[in-house]
Amino acid sequence: MMPESFNVPPDQRRIYYRVALKMLALLGVAMLAYVMLSGVLGDPDDDGGQSGGRSVDISDLAPGEVKAMTWEGRPIWIVGRTPEMLEADAAFSDQLYDADSRLSRQPRDYRNSHRSASPEVLVVVALGTDLACELTWVPPEVASEEGWGGGFVDRCRGSRYDLSGRVYRDQHARRNLEVPNYRLLPDDRLILGQTP
Known part of the structure; x- marks a missing residue:
């Protein structure tokens, strides 16, 4: 003998299935409407880098300081470099895998020794390249105690990058850190996502 709850007449069971199906369809329509409306009525400042980029104020970026943020789902670091940092880069350039940044992902205008629009400011995607x-x-x-000029270290495999995001020789990584598209403005701002 079957329990009472299984003895539902077939017509009643069809009604339950229809109601459940209609509720699922209504939920699907509601989710679709939410996605469409959030795209149209979403935060106008968060454009995902699609319509002109993201403005970043760097007037408070001190030399030697790193400003971290997230843009397009990736961590971005903006580094205020000192003349000593640039000298350290030059001193260790013979130990780099791609010192001329020929294999790097970066805007063409930034294929220079400091890999940026200005020697004092570096913008990189803060993810290892391997x-x-x-x-x-x-x-x-801190790095001078370990015999190198400083910069970035990959947390997984320890690959080292200099203060311009260029990878050292004999590391697991074979590419320099990515430099995103950005444009430096004269009023101490930069626009992520815009080409120079």
């Missing part, structure tokens, strides 16, 4: 692991910032003062 396994896309997060990076650790190593200031030159």
Whole structure:
């Protein structure tokens, strides 16, 4: 003998299935409407980099400081470089895998020794180039004790990058850190997502 709850007449069971199906369809329509409306009525400042980029104020970026943010789902670091940092880069350039940044992902205008619009400001995607692991910032003062000029270290496999995001030889990574499209403005702002 079957329990009472299984003894539902077939017509009643069809009604339950129809109601459940209609509720699922209504839920699907509601979710679709939510997605469409959030795209139309979403935050106008968060354009995902599609319509002109994201403005970043760097007037408070001190030399030697790193400003971290997320843009298009990726971590971005903006580094205020000192003349000493640039000298450290030059001193260790013979130890780099791609010192001229020929194999790098970066705007064409930034294929220079400092890989940026201005020697004092570096903008990089803060992910290692072999396994896309997060990076650790190593200031030159700390790195000099270890015999290198400072920069970035991949947290997964320890690949080292200099203060311009260029990878050292004999590392797991073979590409320099990515430099996103950005444009430096004269009023101490930069626009991520715009070409120079």
